[in-house]
Amino acid sequence: MLANSFVIILLSLAVGIPPLIFLFMALTSGQFDHVDAMADSIFEADEMRYFRPWENRKQAQQRLEQHGGLLNNPNREWERWL
Amino acid sequence: MTETVASPRTQQDSTLEHSKIRVSADEVAAYDHSGRQPVLLGFFIAVVWLLVGTVLGDISSFKFDRPDLLSEQAYLTFGRIRPAHLNVMVYGWASTAMFSISLWLMPRLCRTRLRWATAATAGILIWTLGLAVGTVLLIAGYSDGLEWLELDGQWADPLLVAGAALVGASIWRTLAARRVHHLYVSVWYVAASYPWFLIIFIAGNLPIYQGVESAAVNWFYAHNALGLWLTTINLGLIYYLLPKIIGRPIYSYWLSLVGFWGLALFYALNGMHHLIGGPLPSWMIATSITASIMMIIPVVAVGINQHMTVVGRFGAMRYSPALTLAVIAAMSYTAVSLQGILTALVSVNRITHFTHWTIAHSHLGLYMFVTLSLFGGMYYILPRVLKKEWPSTRLVRAHILLVGGGMILYVVALGIGGVLQGLSLLAPSEGFEVSVTSTRPWLLMRSVAAVIISAGHIVFAYHAYLLAFTHRGSLTRQPPFFELKPVLVKKRAP
Amino acid sequence: MTRLLVLIMGAMATVIFALVVLVILPKSMLSQLQAPPQLKPPSEQELAGRSLYISNGCIYCHTQQVRDPSFTADISKGLGSRPSVPEDYIHDKPHLLGTMRTGPDLFNVGARLPDRNWHLLHLYQPRALVPWSIMPAFPFLFRHKPKADPGDKVLEVPKPFAPGNGVVVVSEEAEALVDYLISLRHDYPAPSNEDQKEVQP
Numbered sequence: 001m002l003a004n005s006f007v008i009i010l011l012s013l014a015v016g017i018p019p020l021i022f023l024f025m026a027l028t029s030g031q032f033d034h035v036d037a038m039a040d041s042i043f044e045a046d047e048m049r050y051f052r053p054w055e056n057r058k059q060a061q062q063r064l065e066q067h068g069g070l071l072n073n074p075n076r077e078w079e080r081w082l
Numbered sequence: 083m084t085e086t087v088a089s090p091r092t093q094q095d096s097t098l099e100h101s102k103i104r105v106s107a108d109e110v111a112a113y114d115h116s117g118r119q120p121v122l123l124g125f126f127i128a129v130v131w132l133l134v135g136t137v138l139g140d141i142s143s144f145k146f147d148r149p150d151l152l153s154e155q156a157y158l159t160f161g162r163i164r165p166a167h168l169n170v171m172v173y174g175w176a177s178t179a180m181f182s183i184s185l186w187l188m189p190r191l192c193r194t195r196l197r198w199a200t201a202a203t204a205g206i207l208i209w210t211l212g213l214a215v216g217t218v219l220l221i222a223g224y225s226d227g228l229e230w231l232e233l234d235g236q237w238a239d240p241l242l243v244a245g246a247a248l249v250g251a252s253i254w255r256t257l258a259a260r261r262v263h264h265l266y267v268s269v270w271y272v273a274a275s276y277p278w279f280l281i282i283f284i285a286g287n288l289p290i291y292q293g294v295e296s297a298a299v300n301w302f303y304a305h306n307a308l309g310l311w312l313t314t315i316n317l318g319l320i321y322y323l324l325p326k327i328i329g330r331p332i333y334s335y336w337l338s339l340v341g342f343w344g345l346a347l348f349y350a351l352n353g354m355h356h357l358i359g360g361p362l363p364s365w366m367i368a369t370s371i372t373a374s375i376m377m378i379i380p381v382v383a384v385g386i387n388q389h390m391t392v393v394g395r396f397g398a399m400r401y402s403p404a405l406t407l408a409v410i411a412a413m414s415y416t417a418v419s420l421q422g423i424l425t426a427l428v429s430v431n432r433i434t435h436f437t438h439w440t441i442a443h444s445h446l447g448l449y450m451f452v453t454l455s456l457f458g459g460m461y462y463i464l465p466r467v468l469k470k471e472w473p474s475t476r477l478v479r480a481h482i483l484l485v486g487g488g489m490i491l492y493v494v495a496l497g498i499g500g501v502l503q504g505l506s507l508l509a510p511s512e513g514f515e516v517s518v519t520s521t522r523p524w525l526l527m528r529s530v531a532a533v534i535i536s537a538g539h540i541v542f543a544y545h546a547y548l549l550a551f552t553h554r555g556s557l558t559r560q561p562p563f564f565e566l567k568p569v570l571v572k573k574r575a576p
Numbered sequence: 577m578t579r580l581l582v583l584i585m586g587a588m589a590t591v592i593f594a595l596v597v598l599v600i601l602p603k604s605m606l607s608q609l610q611a612p613p614q615l616k617p618p619s620e621q622e623l624a625g626r627s628l629y630i631s632n633g634c635i636y637c638h639t640q641q642v643r644d645p646s647f648t649a650d651i652s653k654g655l656g657s658r659p660s661v662p663e664d665y666i667h668d669k670p671h672l673l674g675t676m677r678t679g680p681d682l683f684n685v686g687a688r689l690p691d692r693n694w695h696l697l698h699l700y701q702p703r704a705l706v707p708w709s710i711m712p713a714f715p716f717l718f719r720h721k722p723k724a725d726p727g728d729k730v731l732e733v734p735k736p737f738a739p740g741n742g743v744v745v746v747s748e749e750a751e752a753l754v755d756y757l758i759s760l761r762h763d764y765p766a767p768s769n770e771d772q773k774e775v776q777p
Contacts, residue, residue, distance in 0.1 A: 025582055038264045039331035042191065042322060045104040052329055054397035063329070149703070149710045156716040161633020223631035227670040257580070265583065274587035281591055285599060293665035295603050297673045302598045310591060346587060350594030359643030360673055361660040366602060432647045436639060436677035507677060510652045514680050515708050522710070 046071060105193060114466050116195030117185045120202040120252075121467055124182030125460060126550070127210050129543050131174025136539045138167035143532045146525040157221045165232045166220050171448070172230070172307070173213050173242065179456045180315045181206055181249045184272045186463050187322060188253050191269045192260035198252040205248025212241025228296070230304035231286050239287050243280065250276030267338040271318030274346070278310040294362050301353040308447060309349035316455040317345075317384065317415070320408050323462060324391050327405040328398055333390035337383045344380030348373045355426040358435060374426035377419060385416035403478045407458030410486065414450035421446065433508060438521060438528075439500025442493045449489050449535075457485070457542065464549060473552075477545040484538030492531035499524025611666045614764035618667055618756075625756025628749055629672065632714065639674035640683045640760065654688070655681045656762065663767050679711055686761035693732075695754040696746055701737040717750040 048067040051060065064070050142164045145151055152158040181202070189196045196202070216238025219225075225232045233239055257273050286303030325332045332338060354362060354370035392398075392409055399406040421443055424430050434440065461478070465471050472478060499521045506517035611617075618626065629635070642656035650656065660683060665671060689695065694705065700718050702709040722742045724730045729746040738744070 025586060034264060035335040036331070038266060039325070039335040041262065041264070041266055042326055043104065043329075043331075044110055045106050047104075047107075048329060050329065052398070054395060054401055059394070145712060146710055149712055153713045154715055156632070159632055159714065159716075160712045161636055162631075164636050165633055225631050225633070227630035227635065227672065229635070229675065265580075270583060270587075274583065277584075277588060278591050281588070281595070285595055291603070292669045293606070293609070293667070293671060294662045294673075295599075295606055296669060296671040297665075298602050299599050300671065302594070306591070306594075343586070343590075346590040347593070350591050351597060353598060356675060357673065359648055359659075360641050361662050361665060363602065363605065363662070366598060369597060428647060436675065438676075438678075440675060503677075507653075508649045510649050514653075517677075518710060519708055 109193070110190060111466075113189035113193070113195060114186065116189055117199055117202075118467055120196075120199055120206055120249075121182045121186045121463070122550075123203055124178050124185070124206050125464065125546075127206065128175050128179035128182065128456075129546055131170050131178060131213075132539055133543055135167055135170035135175055136536045138163050138170060140529075140532050140536055142167050143525075143529045147522070147529055156223060162221050162223065162225075165225065165229070166217055168230070169213070169220065169233055170217060172312070173233070174210075174217075176312055176448070176452055176456060177246075178206065178210065179460070180275075180312070181209070183319050183456070183459045183463065184253055184275070184315055185249070186467065187268055187272055187318065188256045191266045191322070192256055192262060194256060194259050194261050196252065197255040197259050201248045202252035205245045205250075205252070207245075208241050208248065209245025212238045212245060215241065226287075228286075228300045228303075230307055231300065235287055235289060239283075243284060246276065246279055246283070250280065266322075267332070267335065267342065268318035268322045270339070270342050271314045271321070275311055275314040275318075278306070278314070282306045282310065294360075297357060297360065298354065298362060298366065301356040303353070305353035305356065306350055309345065309352065312448065312452050313349070313415070314345070316411065316452050317341075319459050320388065320412050320415075320455055323404060323408045323458060324388055324412070327402050327408075327462075328392060328395050330391065330395075333387050337387045341380045341383035341387065344377075344383065348376045348380065352377065352426075355431070358426070358428060358431045371426050371428070374423055377423055381416060381419040381423075385412075388412040402461075403472075403482060404458045404462035406482060407454045407461065411451050411455035411458060414446060414454065418443065418447040418451055433504035434500060435504070436507065437500040437503040438496045438525070439504060442496035442500055445489065445496070446493050449485075450493070454485070457481075460546070464546070468550060470549065472545065473548045474545065477541055477548075481538050481542045481545065484541060485535050488531045488534030488538060492528055492535065495524045495527035495531060499528070606662055609663050609666055610767070612663050612764060612767040615664065615666070615762070618759065621752050622756045622759045624749075625752035625754070625759075626672075628717075628753045629756060630670075634682075635672050635674045637674075637676050637678035637711070639677055639681045641673050642681065642683050642762075650681070656684045658766050660762065661766050664762050682757065682760055684761050684763060686758040687763050690758060692754055692758065695757055696731055696750055697733065699750055699753065700731055700733060700744060704734050704737045714750075717747055717753065719745040719747055721745050 048063065049069065049071045051070040052063075055063065060070065141152065141158070142160060145160045145163070156162070185196060185199075185202050213233070216233030219234045219237060220232055224234050226235050233242065253273060253276055257269065282303050286299055288299075291299050321332065321338060351373035352370055354367045355374050358367055358371070360367070389412075396409070399409055425434055425439070425443060461472065502524070503517045503521045506512050506520055507514075509516075640660075642658070642660045643650045644659045645651040651658070664683075665673075698705050698711075699714045701713045701715070702711040703713075718731060720739055720742055721728070724743050724745060728743075729751075731744040731746050733739075733744050
């Protein structure tokens, strides 16, 4: 049924061009301007500074360097369920 | 209309660089509180539907092993219980829980309280009423006859449309009132889902199609209900939960937007691959196969992005059931999409078409991805909205192991059974009998898996009941993640 | 605001694009189909049977389509003499193509199994005729009476499946459903449709 691969190539082009256009529109409208800030925007104040029990020494050190002195997770440690 | 949070910032400030204006924990608690009513209502209704759908699914499965089970009454016949199972699970459990999840996500991501919360509550109630009417009619023998669109077009569908539109109105009103300049990727997924769903649901239900057009519209709708409704909101949730719990931003924000547009376009064209070999103009089916193959782009983009966010920190799963479920769901999304792409290839489809493979595939998508993601969301959201912690880690463990293990058994057993069935249907020398008898042991194994999963659902429902309606699990215990009111104690890293 | 607009417009455009390609375009193209002369419009009785076929969910286990022999065994297994074409379905509303072959295809069941009594007994208890069948029985389409009234059609049920006492009487519903099943035969040659050839890539 799909013996004709030329058709598939043409269809791929036809199907693929619209998302490219939308991607381009999103690009020009500034959707990609501050991607790092965007990715960061979901975190609360100090959330990134909590010490996380599952992180190894290196990862914790990284966190310390990037976000400042680590805070103990208040009241309770993360609780293991498994 | 006054903000429940006394925020010192003005609109102008909030358009500044995001990293400079971290939201405070108090504010986030206030956002959670603003949507408390519809969110809790939606989750409550969803869990009730989950139990109803589980019973319906179990009965359907047992009927394969004992065909004469419960066959005396028309309302218990397989052909009515099975579609009731599908509709209750898709529109009752998954969709209602997704309403709650989106109503909880939007205020947090738009940094404003939920607008039109009453409309959202009304929407959830109207939706539930519509589904209840539709399910009762379906069991009574009033079906529209199209898979995924069985609910009665006159009595049920208008209520469903009105319900989803009201919830969507609340979502979009909150989006319009946002106090952030840029939109986090989850907002894209969640906000776009509502108009998408309304368009496809209305288009699918219009009573104007005849013959093969009706088949084309049927599968246009059924596939997009998965792709542009169930998938999108759950991807939005996962894009929020993974970075949030792990404590590092998403690996590549750029990639996530590529994923969004890729999914929006290619997924919408996929539907006709359910009709490969069928009596449709072959250019339509070829378009769908092409679009299905192109789905590799968004799927791989999402898969890489989510994997790179978690990589090196899988140990965190032991500390958070929400993260565990979100990670399994994300992996299942990649798996089910790649499986779907594979199944759309004619060389594979000739074996798997018309077999139980399809059912295994749809459960991999609707359960391992959608349902586990929804469970994960509930594990994360309910303590924050109710302000108390899940009472028992043992119940969490029992639930996740039962549903996860049960569903793995389900998908593997039915997948194998489906391939055997398909090979037998293709073998010119074999009669139809072989395709039935070779599948039966695997169908029996599916029933065993169904019982295991049902046990998991009962555990979860019981645990949710303990959390919401009793004082077990003390109120003073904080959620294990990101406490609402942190008492900051300085402590150096080891 | 411009960004929100991009989101709305883009998201809507994608799905509407798909709607046009997969729904609106085919609808206009397929609207010119002509019913083949051998395909009769369904009678009222057959339509009543068809709605029973829908309400009892036969579609979840039975397909009504014969696929191309180049990549399936449908024709060599005797499901039909040719692949099904859009014209075969011109009277179908809604379509009943189906997606599962837990049971056999029914596109030509009227040609394969034209015996009314076979169908009636098979609906009452499939395992009375096909021991390995996993099809549900439909006893609710029949009436169980102490003895038959004049004018009743009594169904002969073999011993192990017959009720202990009384008789099994065929209802109008069972008759309608069997009428519909027997009407399912598409053994005429495929109509040659030039329009259809053209749209194939």
